[in-house]
Amino acid sequence: EDQVTQSPEALRLQEGESSSLNCSYTVSGLRGLFWYRQDPGKGPEFLFTLYSAGEEKEKERLKATLTKKESFLHITAPKPEDSATYLCAVHLSGNTPLVFGKGTRLSVIA
Amino acid sequence: EPEVTQTPSHQVTQMGQEVILRCVPISNHLYFYWYRQILGQKVEFLVSFYNNEISEKSEIFDDQFSVERPDGSNFTLKIRSTKLEDSAMYFCASSPEGQGYGYTFGSGTRLTVV
Numbered sequence: 001e002d003q004v005t006q007s008p009e010a011l012r013l014q015e016g017e018s019s020s021l022n023c024s025y026t027v028s029g030l031r032g033l034f035w036y037r038q039d040p041g042k043g044p045e046f047l048f049t050l051y052s053a054g055e056e057k058e059k060e061r062l063k064a065t066l067t068k069k070e071s072f073l074h075i076t077a078p079k080p081e082d083s084a085t086y087l088c089a090v091h092l093s094g095n096t097p098l099v100f101g102k103g104t105r106l107s108v109i110a
Numbered sequence: 111e112p113e114v115t116q117t118p119s120h121q122v123t124q125m126g127q128e129v130i131l132r133c134v135p136i137s138n139h140l141y142f143y144w145y146r147q148i149l150g151q152k153v154e155f156l157v158s159f160y161n162n163e164i165s166e167k168s169e170i171f172d173d174q175f176s177v178e179r180p181d182g183s184n185f186t187l188k189i190r191s192t193k194l195e196d197s198a199m200y201f202c203a204s205s206p207e208g209q210g211y212g213y214t215f216g217s218g219t220r221l222t223v224v
């Protein structure tokens with residue numbers, strides 16, 4: 001059973017068309033939730049860490065929010081250069097490693 | 111901005127051969143990790159390393175795998191007797207304080223076993 005589920009698997013947007021990506025988790029005792037961006041053939045690039053419900057972080061056109069069961073990555077007025085796979089990962093407790101979801105592949109069309 | 115450096119970027123090896131994947135973590139980071147990503151699948155944890163020893167490992171990280179920090183800067187992943195299913199992107203990552211902080215990942219080594 002997956003602990004981290006991301007939806008949708010793929011999302012195609014027109015340039016300027018805002019939307020949200022979802023990351024839901026089924027575990028309790030979340031210590032932190034991480035968002036990464038991954039370009040094809042590259043390593044994940046760190047975007048945000050969220051630690052508690054209600055927390056929000058912003059970076060350029062991206063805004064990440066966290067509730068007790070899920071996180072959203074909102075993308076406002078996306079540009080083609082925002083096209084990438086967005087990964088969500090959770091840190092559960094102590095020394096357990098980050099557990100990643102399968103990602104959402106975002107394509108932004110000019 | 112500090113980077114995690116991985117070499118080689120691409121390695122092709124014959125089935126049954128041994129490979130060593132190399133990583134130079136960020137210099138003041140204390141925790142080191144190896145993850146892999148099979149094409150089209152999610153990023154999977156292999157092993158974490160702290161204070162010159164393994165702190166956590168996954169079921170994937172069996173006797174075929176080993177890690178080493180041979181000097182103050184390098185961190186290596188050795189895969190013995192490679193199999194076709196070992197073909198994947200292997201990512202090294204480091205963090206300054208441990209699991210609760212964002213890891214910095216390298217660009218990866220694409221391992222192809224033929």
